[in-house]
Amino acid sequence: MxxxxxxxxxxxxxxxxxxxxxxxxxxxxxxxxxxxxxxxxxxxxxxxxxxxxxxxxxxxxxxxxxxxxxxxxxxxxxxxxxxxxxxxxxxxxxxxxxxxxxxxxxxxxxxxxxxxxxxxxxxxxxxxTPNYNILPKWFIEGFASYWADELTVTKKIHISSALLEKKQFSLETLKSFNSFNRIHASLAYAQSAVAIYTIIHFYGKNKLIEIIQSNKSKDTFETHFYEITSDSMLELTYKYEKYLNKNFKWMFLLKSSNILFTCLPLILVIGYFIKKRRNKLILEQWSKEELEISNNEEPI
Known part of the structure; x- marks a missing residue:
């Protein structure tokens, strides 16, 4: 049927x-x-x-x-x-x-x-998998985004901009994605992927596999995570925020407008020294030419 x-x-x-x-x-x-x-x-x-x-x-x-x-x-x-x-x-x-x-x-x-x-x-x-029912939304969507390699440079810049404006999501707030608008959803998926990269970075890929496949008896993700990593969710949150700031804090500079804005003072300084050196070379050339003319003149 x-x-x-x-x-x-x-x-x-x-x-x-x-x-x-x-x-x-x-x-x-x-x-x-x-x-x-x-x-x-x-x-x-x-x-x-x-x-x-x-x-x-x-x-x-x-x-x-x-x-x-x-x-x-x-x-x-x-x-x-x-x-x-x-x-x-x-x-x-x-x-x-x-x-x-x-x-x-x-x-x-x-x-x-x-x-x-x-x-x-x-x-x-x-x-x-045996633990699906206790996995938080950020883990489910983060694992899928990590697997599909969806953390593009654009999304990394989005995370960086959110950090700069202090508008990033905490893991606790990533419980439902359907209520987000398009922009917030994009950030939520990107940050969830970063959470998976955080687990791999601090605990290793084998621990990620164990979180997914372990058959140990457990009631919540918090207890399950602690049994596998010996870390609380508070410690994971700390490491997650540390990983975010270390790897994404300055990526907003990759925006073309920001690159120009950031590099403009350096460009002006370099231009100043180039112009100064060029003028110096011109003056030296003039002095050299005047000296040659002076040496070639016959005394009256």
């Missing part, structure tokens, strides 16, 4: 393929206009999941679906539930499903679509 309903929802989508992955069979549904890239999608999905399993461990295997559509009505029906206006993709735990706006509907490039696909595949993977 579920399969029938799924096909009815996608009645105007002409193409679907089923293939194996390391976490279960994948049913990929796509519009006619995207079918030229279908083989690329399949290879990308298989490779991305294979890499995830190799780096972070095996999870339960069962089928999942991926829908890529340029039809807004189908996107809303399959996504099921409220979506922020900036939302381009979503992963659902039950049914195990990814729904992504196509390049036309989402107004994104194919490179960006692959990033979103990798982000959502990470969610499908994380849904199946």
């Amino acid at each position: 579920k399969i029938f309903i799924t096909y009815m929802l996608f009645i105007s989508i002409s193409f679907s393929l089923e293939f194996e992955t390391d976490i279960g069979d994948c049913n990929l549904f796509f519009d006619e206009k995207t079918n030229l890239y279908i083989q690329d999608y399949i290879i990308f999905i298989q490779n991305d999941i294979n890499k995830l399993v190799k780096e972070f461990g095996q999870v339960k295997k069962f089928p999942f679906e991926i829908f890529i559509t340029n039809n807004i009505n189908k996107f809303k029906k399959l996504a099921k539930g409220p979506m922020p206006e900036w939302g381009v993709g979503i992963a659902k735990k039950n049914p195990s499903r990814i729904v992504i706006k196509g390049t036309k509907l989402g107004k994104i490039s194919y490179n960006r679509l692959y990033e979103i696909l990798s982000h959502e595949l990470n969610h499908i993977y994380l849904f199946r």
